[in-house]
Amino acid sequence: MLNIKSIPAFRDNYIWLIQNRDQHCVVVDPGDAGVVIDYLTSNHLTLDAILITHHHPDHTGGISELVRHFPHIHVVGPANEAIGGITHAVSGGDQIEIFDHIFHILDLKGHTLGHIGYLGESEVFCGDTLFSAGCGRLFEGTAEEMWQSLQKLRSLPEDTKVYCAHEYTSSNIAFALAVEPENPALQAYRDTVNRLRAHHQPTLPTTIGLEKQINPFLRPDQAEIIKSVSDRSTDLDPLSVFTILREWKNEF
Template structure:
């Protein structure tokens, strides 16, 4: 299964999933229609379906213009704010497209409606999880967000993580503040700096790598807990308090 990144706006990625050998694709989170239309026309491709992870405009604004030229079923969360969804989804449901089965994971925290799509080694997680970071907590709460991240942590380590923004370098720079002695993190950040100097896409990541470098997945690690407590100036009780402290720290960094 091939996955193509389409750059949109300043730092968004729209992912095109190409399960087979023909030029039929699934479009994930089309925030901007024009770069997708350009790719489809250049590759003489057709759209099988659209996957939407949440309602934010930079993931949905291109949907209706695309449907005008490339009509196809739209799969996404049960959210009335996304008018074009004709196949609303919930936790535990499956989507079968082009011979592939995608499991639907409810991953609220960034937004309440957020879902992710998972297929054997491929995770399309929108803004719930970034490489080295996670999305801002706009609508959820720390307990909810931690449960979503724990759900993703249980995926196999070789799962490729296709998130929706090129935030890797900034996220890792912050992660160094949390874990200054994390050797894997230091090494990976140097690699990412070189990639970005050459304007390379830093995604997908992998779940195994994220578990080693991402403080928002490492909220139960001794070093991360100690850093969060030092930043907060007090003891913290439980995963949600540690996560909330790191999230607030990142928001204000």
């Protein structure tokens, strides 16, 4: 069984650490090597590999220092992005093995053009594609590409745990309530998140099932959401509604 922990970094990043029973581990998107090294030292862990979802510095900035400390580790990352230090380039459809567990590589373009995710048996590390109650900005890809990536994630089993890379939940909920204020699941989730954050607890991981209930970017076919964007466009198919929501969130 894999044990997954979060290592906070910067203002709101999470570096995810996957540990087996033999004190070996893998880290996902280590933007800051220092916090990782401190955690490994304190917990007597050996780093075997790094997994990267996309090229942004807050996800890759710690690679070189970690490789200096652990020179024999594997660094897995997207084949379609230029990231220094990658030893194993992967694309959608590939798979890797982590401590006898198979992880499938998902193409999740939208936030960046080469963004990937890592899907295990009951967990997905999705970088900056899907957040709890939100989704990533479109820095390189199109709205259609991001929508297709979110559809891949939405189609996963509802009990799949979603390990996002940022603690954006509170601000995302504020937007989601502006879009769908009468959603009772979203109202209840707001209260849960407020309690967690009041005690400085993470809101992640979330699950696909929960996100399908509360995340407006996965719910563009819902009547209240369609009504909320109807004054912005006459095109109200799911992709068009998603596109409007993403543009609205940029301004929120």
